[in-house]
Amino acid sequence: MNQPHLASYLRSHRKRSGLSQREVAQLLGYPDQGPVSRHERLCSVPPLMIALSYQAIFRVPVSDLFPGVYEATRQAIEERLAKMEHDLEQCSAKGRNAAMIARKLEWMWERQNQDQPESIHASEVE
């Protein structure tokens, strides 16, 4: 049986580090542990700066810290891209516009054929 992705591995990484929620909150600049607890339970999604801070603290890519959220976002993007590709293919344009559409379709084709980037790595962010 394939189990669904866990929404967040934040708690797991924090516990492995031995840090308390209060200590992680301190590192993130929060006055108390409340937001960290909410992020662990995914009662609230952390803002971009905080998500990157988690990546910096645990040295784990954001997409691995929140695989459930990442997978849901990725699927939504893939669906929208497929729709956009379909719309572009149906589009009848001439001259400059046709070249632009061709470029977009080419990029989408390249994108489909290239390997899926597993995650954003810490080194890339730095």
Add this chain to the structure above:
Amino acid sequence: MHPKSNDRRILAIALRSRRFGFAVFEGPNRLLDWGMVFYPLNNDVQRAAASKRVTSLLTLYIPSVVVVGRTRLLNVRSGSGVCPILRSIRGESSSRSIPVHVMKSAEVRASFHRFRAKSKHEIASLVAQMFPELLWKLPPKRRIWESEHPIMAMFDAVAIGFAYWQHDGGRDPTAD
């Protein structure tokens, strides 16, 4: 460390009369969460809070099976804190269609025999070696006149989870 969605998650629980230890596994080699929950006897409010903690663990980790270590307390003290907690574990699990597997302590011990770990402390030490993140929590060896350290329930939960993987880990409980 990349999470693998095909690794089953299990929630292992070791019950005591006033507390329980828990451990969440994803696959046999990855420990996601662990800890202790305390509940005093004859306090329904706090016992309800302990049940709520089980609910939150089930909600957070969505395990494919809950493994509970069988304890003598289940036989002799029907009115103790253990039975209501086990009832609530069964109730919460069944409402989520999660099977509950009760594991005998003999089965748990048998899983560690091949590692030559027989006593509780030897088993806990072995568990701490397998999962180094627990090493700092390992209590010193109990002396004959001392009572068991409360944290041992957590090590028992990890041992129960490990034993489950050894015995039934290859079998999908939802496949039946």
